[in-house]
Amino acid sequence: MFKLIAVAKREFKAAAANKTFVIMTILGPFFIFAVTVLPTLLTNNPSVMGSSKPLAVYAADPALGDYLSGALEAQGMTFLKATDAQVAKDLVLAGDYAGYVEVPASWPDEEARYFTKTGTEATVYGSIGAMLGSYATQERIREAGLSQEQAQRLLSKPEFRVIKLGANQSEETKTQDDFLGILLTALTFVMLIYMTVLLYGQMIGRSVVQEKTNKTVEIMLSSLSSRDLMFGKIAGLGLAGLVQYAVWVGMGVLMVTVVGPAFNLSLPAAVSVANFLWLVLFFILAFFLYAAGYAALGAAAEDEHHLGQLAWPLILFLIIPMVLISTMVMNPGSPLVMALSFFPLTSPIVMLVRLLVSAPAWWELALCIGLLVLTVYGIAAFGAKIFRVGILMTGKRPKLGEIVRWLRVR
Numbered sequence: 001m002f003k004l005i006a007v008a009k010r011e012f013k014a015a016a017a018n019k020t021f022v023i024m025t026i027l028g029p030f031f032i033f034a035v036t037v038l039p040t041l042l043t044n045n046p047s048v049m050g051s052s053k054p055l056a057v058y059a060a061d062p063a064l065g066d067y068l069s070g071a072l073e074a075q076g077m078t079f080l081k082a083t084d085a086q087v088a089k090d091l092v093l094a095g096d097y098a099g100y101v102e103v104p105a106s107w108p109d110e111e112a113r114y115f116t117k118t119g120t121e122a123t124v125y126g127s128i129g130a131m132l133g134s135y136a137t138q139e140r141i142r143e144a145g146l147s148q149e150q151a152q153r154l155l156s157k158p159e160f161r162v163i164k165l166g167a168n169q170s171e172e173t174k175t176q177d178d179f180l181g182i183l184l185t186a187l188t189f190v191m192l193i194y195m196t197v198l199l200y201g202q203m204i205g206r207s208v209v210q211e212k213t214n215k216t217v218e219i220m221l222s223s224l225s226s227r228d229l230m231f232g233k234i235a236g237l238g239l240a241g242l243v244q245y246a247v248w249v250g251m252g253v254l255m256v257t258v259v260g261p262a263f264n265l266s267l268p269a270a271v272s273v274a275n276f277l278w279l280v281l282f283f284i285l286a287f288f289l290y291a292a293g294y295a296a297l298g299a300a301a302e303d304e305h306h307l308g309q310l311a312w313p314l315i316l317f318l319i320i321p322m323v324l325i326s327t328m329v330m331n332p333g334s335p336l337v338m339a340l341s342f343f344p345l346t347s348p349i350v351m352l353v354r355l356l357v358s359a360p361a362w363w364e365l366a367l368c369i370g371l372l373v374l375t376v377y378g379i380a381a382f383g384a385k386i387f388r389v390g391i392l393m394t395g396k397r398p399k400l401g402e403i404v405r406w407l408r409v410r
Contacts, residue, residue, distance in 0.1 A: 003224040007232025008239065015203065015240040025244045053098040055124070056082040056091065060105035064135060068101070071131045077124070092117055101128055108136045164358075181268025183329050186353045189279050190325060193349055194318055196244065197286045200237045201294040201314070205307050207233060208298030208391070217391055226388040230299075231380075234291045241287055242280075249276045270356045278355050285372045286348035289379060290314055296383030299390035302397045317345035321353070328353045332360075342368055344375035 015021060055072065057079050059065035065081060072079045080097075082088040088100040092115055100115040112132055114125045141151045164172045208230075211217040220229060253273050260267050293314050301307035321328070321340065328337050332354045341350040341364070351368045354360050389406040390398065398406075 004228040004232045004235070007224070007229055008236035011207070011233050011236025012239050013236075014207075015200075015237055016243060021240070021244075025247050053096065054078040054080045056080050056088040056097045056100040058082040058085065058088065058101065059103040060107070061103070064103060064107075067135050068103075068128070068131060072128075075127060089115055099124060103132070108132075108139075178269065179329075182270045182356055183326070185268050185270035185275075186325055186329055186356050189275075189352060189356065190322060190349050192248070192279065193283050193286055193352070194322060196241055196283065197290050198315065198318060200241050200287060201290040202311070204233055204237055204291050205294035205298035205301070205311065206304055208295055208387075209301050209304050209307050212299065212391055213303060221391070226391055227384050229391075230292075230295050230384055230387045234288065234295060238284070238287055238291065241283065245280050245283055249280055252276050275356060278352060281369075282348040282352045285369070285376065288376045289344065289348070289372065290318070292376065292380040292383040296379075296386040296390075299387040300398055300403055306397055314345075318349075321346050321349035324350075325353065329357055332357045342371060344372050347372060 055077055057065060057068055057072070058081070059068060069079055069081070082100060082102075085100075085102060088097065088102075091097045092100050095117065099117075099121060101112070102115065103112040104110050114128060116125070137155065138151070141154060146154070161173055166172060208217075211220070217229070224232075252271065253276060256267060256271060256273060256276075294311065297310045297314070298307055301310055324337075324340075327334070328350060331337060337350060337354070340346045341354055341360075347368050351360070351365070355365075386403060386406050390403075
């Protein structure tokens with residue numbers, strides 16, 4: 001036990017006693033926020049992401065031109081009334097205009113057109129299409145001879161409200177902003193687990209490979225067992241990860257309990273103290289699961305390049321929940337999401353997302369955590385066998401059948 005603790009201290013100091021660790025511990029959440037949350041917030045704010053260049057507008061009907069100009073101005077878009085179509089198109093190609101809208105005299109029987117240099121301004125031409133659709137509807141109602149009151153009744157939308165049911169049939173109104181808040185919180189939490197588990201897993205694997213290739217492991221094994229070496233490495237880096245999470249969760253709890261109420265900040269409902277604690281729990285389980293796997297693969301690998309090839313299955317199971325975040329948030333009860341929330345290699349991330357959306361049944365959480373604990377124990381036991389044999393083997397790449405035989409060694 002004392003030798004295991006000594007290895008853990010050594011690995012912890014190697015990981016934590018440097019400036020990079022301190023900087024990433026302090027700035028890590030902000031970097032992840034910038035990568036995951038900030039682009040979505042900017043995309044949903046056209047005034048920030050919109051082009052500063054004017055939009056050229058030509059409408060054969062002056063009334064329609066005035067309507068478009070007013071609507072564009074209300075959305076913060078700058079515009080110019082175009083008189084020459086060819087000149088406007090040339091200026092679009094030259095980059096002087098953001099785009100050119102052309103509405104012929106025979107519209108709406110004939111199509112209106114939007115000319116662009118890139119074709120990717122979906123927000124802009126989507127808004128213009130909606131404006132034209134609204135104007136055409138109003139004109140057709142007027143031509144039909146309906147009164148203003150009848151027109152307003154036809155155009156008015158019936159109210160529709162989304163209500164989330166809770167315990168004891170409690171009701172809570174939800175909006176599009178609530179969905180966005182859950183999605184962004186899920187993105188941040190998933191990225192935290194993904195980045196840290198992958199980073200520390202690869203650190204363990206590379207450390208084992210380096211000690212194996214430069215022969216220092218032979219000296220170390222003369223004074224301690226391979227089991228102490230493996231679990232000491234995992235425990236040391238796990239402690240470093242917990243230090244980081246303690247800082248991050250402390251910052252999050254401070255934001256929820258002190259900063260938010262003090263400055264009247266509207267934080268997403270998913271950003272809560274309870275969810276921060278679930279984040280730490282699932283990080284711990286995911287870390288030990290993947291760390292044991294990486295340690296075993298490092299012992300079996302011939303060099304770091306070989307380690308990268310062997311680790312692809314592990315990385316794949318981390319990536320699968322990443323690409324399914326939107327699906328998990330919108331359909332947390334689908335058969336696929338349910339299955340992934342119980343499959344140990346994906347459950348730490350998937351079950352965490354389900355918790356952010358709506359608390360699953362207690363037995364589902366218990367089953368998920370129980371399967372994870374059993375899998376961690378199993379991978380650690382098998383990993384220790386691979387580590388014991390593979391750590392001293394150099395000069396060749398073991399085949400899968402040979403690794404399987406190592407598992408039978410007692």
